[in-house]
Amino acid sequence: MSVHPLARHDGWRRYQEPLWAALDRVVADEETWPLARWAAALEEAGGDPAGRPAPPTADARAAAALVRYVTERLRLQNLAEDLFRLDRVRARREAGTPPRGSVEDLAARLAAAAPDPAAWPALRGRLVLTSHPTESTRRTVLQHVRRIADQVRRIPRGPVERARYEAAVREAVRVLWRTPNQRPRRPAVGDEIELGLVYVRDTLFDALADVLDALEAVLGSRGLQAPAWGVDSWIGGDRDGHPGVDAAVTLHALVRHHQVARELWLGVLERLEAVVSAGAGRIHDPDAVRRWVALMGARFPEQAALLAHRYPLEPLRQAVGLIRARLVATEVAATPTGVWAGAGSGYGRAEEFVADLEQLARHWDPDPARRPAELHRAVRQAHVFGFHLVALDVRQHARVHRQALVELAAGAAADLPPDDLLRAAAGWLAEPPAWRPATPVTRDLRATLEVLARYQARWGPAGAHRYLVSMAHHPVDLLAPLVLARAVDPALTFDVVPVFETLADLDGAVDVLERAWAVGPWREHLAARGGYQEVMLGFSDSTKDAGPFAATWGIYRAQRAIARWARGHGLAAGFFHGRGGALGRGGGPTSYAVRAQPPECRTLPLRLTQQGEVLSQKFLLPELGWRSLELMITAQVEAVLDPSDLPDPEAEAVTDGLARRAYHAWRELVEDPGFWEYFLAVTPIREMTALNWGSRPAWREHFRWEDLRAIPWVFAWTQNRLLLPAWYGAGTALAMALEDPALLRSLRRYVRAWPYWTTLVHNLQLALARVDLRVAAWYQDLAPAALRDRFWPRLLEEHRRLAAALAALTGQEGPLAHQPSLSATITWRHPRVAPLHALQVAWLERYRRHPDPDALAVLAGTMEGIAVGVRNTG
Helix, strand or coil, rough: CCHHHHHCCCCCCHHHHHHHHHHHHHHEEEECCCCHHHHHHHHHHCCCCCCCCCCCCCCCCHHHHHHHHHHHHHHHHHHHHHHHHHHHHHHHHHHCCCCCCCCCHHHHHHHHHCCHHHHHCCCEEEEEEEEECCCCCCCHHHHHHHHHHHCCCCCHHHHHHHHHHHHHHHHHHHHHHCCCCCCCCCCCCCHHHHHHHHHHHHHHHHHHHHHHHHHHHHHHHCCCCCCEEEECCCCCCECCCCCCCCCEEEEEEHHHHHHHHHHHHHHHHHHHHCCCCCCHHHHHHHHHHHHHHHHCCCHHHHHHHHHHHCCCCCCCHHHHHHHHHHHHHHCCCCCCCEEECCCCCCCCCCCHHHHHHHHHHHHHHCCCHHHHHHHHHHHHHHHHHHHCCCEEEEEEEEHHHHHHHHHHHCCCCCCCCCCHHHHHHHHHHHCCCCCCCCCCCHHHHHHHHHHHHHHHHHHHHHHCHHHHEECCCHHCCCCCEEEEHHHHHHCCCCCCEEEEHHHHHHHHHHHHHHHHHHHHHHHHHHCCCCCCCEEEEEEEHHHHHHEEEEHHHHHHHHHHHHHHHHCCCCCCCEEECCEEEEEEECCCCCHHHHHHCHHHCCCCCCEEEECCCHHHHHCCCHHHHHEEEEEEEEHHHHHCCCCCCCHHHHHHHHHHHHHHHHHHHHHHHHHHCCCCHHHHHHHCHHHHHHHHCCCCCCCCCCCHHHHHHHHHHHHHHHHCCCCHHHHHHHHHHHHHHHHHHHHHHHHHHHHCCHHHHHHHHHHHHHHHHHHHHHHHHHHHCCCCCHHHHHHHHHHHHHHHHHHHHHHHHHCEEEEEECHHHHHHHHHHHHHHHHHHHHHHHHHHHHHHCCCCCCHHHHHHHHHHHHHHHHCCCC
């Protein structure tokens, strides 16, 4: 009896097989080397546990072609898995068995829970697009992958159509093969801005509005308010240690946001003009429509006359045409100093445009249920995206602001302790002195604040109203941006968002907030913003600092403590989770992370970063984007419904003790005097500086562990398949349960009933499933024998402890045994990625003996290929 493809764990083969066949045919046409045979031999030899396979060629050009071939097979495999996943989700919806986290599944949960509408919270959330150097794939290549997806999803009917289908897929793959997959230069921030806008333009603009509409239908039927979500961006605003982000770049990002927004709105209006073709007798209050059209037409008499001639019986089409004329007249460019054109005959603010669309909708029909889908969606999109499209965050390091405060006081504050500087800043808030920046970084800081002030004067604060302060150690770090903003323009306003990143900062967050609260001008600032205080919790640096277990628990404790502190002062807290894509940077399923928040925080405003390769994995395909949004937003609603009675004080105390044990194990490793040299030897961290992936430097200041950014730190351990930052230390902590039956029983209960522990254990299982110890052992040959013998057994023992503890906690024989499809996919990938690792180790040995550009080019290819193969970089 055959099994339906959608029920099989390898059902993606229905897409993979024609894609791989097309690739093999293209490669046979285009190349002279036997790449497919070489790859198969490497894969087969890689299965021998006795050692790593030898490369089939020492020629750099041939090796680079082999690396590219294996990489493209894995890239097409990723696409096949994504398409199959969408097929399964669609099939389950159609069969009436909705998938986890779907709107339909949420409807069933709401029916069972029957929440009280009077007690239902107003949920808010936002995605934040970031462009750290974790996207190894060129934008051109991503666009080709999307075109291949469009081709391969077409279902051919009959032999003639089948032949055309196969030819179309093959030629789309040929375009991919002929396209260079390595960037010729390091991307500029402007390139990253454009890539972020691709996801907004092609997926998020429509998908977010549609998901919110679906949720509103389900929640509204029960009298419940649907969540309100939007999109923000760091790309072009995050200048913390990034020399490529200056005031001009920030201005460029703001201009591009408005330009793309207008481009999108013109497309929407063109479609609406074709849709709202009702005659005057079929619309609501035609006399009011005639007066409205006449009023708009007075601004644009030529367009009004043309529209009246074209649509004499369809007044709403005339209205749309005049709205479009006013939008065209809305200038969205700025001078190099950030001066924006006035409104003129165009729109002054987005609110006017929103009002016009709402009026159009009311005149079509007062009942939203009887409006065309295009009109209904346009109104929602207007509320979500306005004219700014995505709101730009600005981030700068606290030390830059302190440097500027010294300048503000003409050097008099240079030697002031932070507490005295805080008192001085509080006085300056009312009447700041003249600020004359003396260094390039503070001159750019002032220029950036001037850009923001001019932007807000033209467009209002919606498109740029958050200012993030990295490494906020002291309350003066919260007041400083306000003082500097008022020194530039008293009208400039924004939320000051402290970023708490290290474990010590997380533990001291409430103290910083409380001491700032004691300053009267700061209280006045929060009162003017509705008593709202947002805080960013940094997963990347905290995990690098404390290890994965201690970091996630430190963030949990800080979030809970801040929420309680805010409630005690009558404030509303909001949280910005700086989660990376990798497990070592707070990654893992977003829906799990949303539900794992402390109970006190599940109704509070929520922002989530979407970084690097996560953007392409979630939002490259529109239908996949819809599903990704559905999962994370329904998770926010589901978290409100969670009836768990955990955590109780005992559970918190137990977790606290285990997290401390994990922290000490982590610090003992990273503080070991030989660990830095071992890390440099067994990972390609030094060679990665040759990659033209992201615009940001890998190091903050010096070439040392303390200054290495979390992204390349995680990247390096992903490349050698040890994924150390995702799991080390947890084994030492959880192994205690193997020796204490009572503790084991408690932890099993936590895993079942406490979302924090459910998520922690799931992510640890996911990390172990992705680790390939056989491959990681190959990289040990790159280290001196003394370092290898010192660290490798230690890492293996910690891995063994964690695997045994997870098996005892879950009762599962192996990681992810409860998710057979995911487990099967990861297991299938291991031997297919192994050839790239074998090539990487061999060429690392060669390059370190004799550095040359050809070897470096091969290594750049292996790094991208491994990132594609494991679907993760950093």
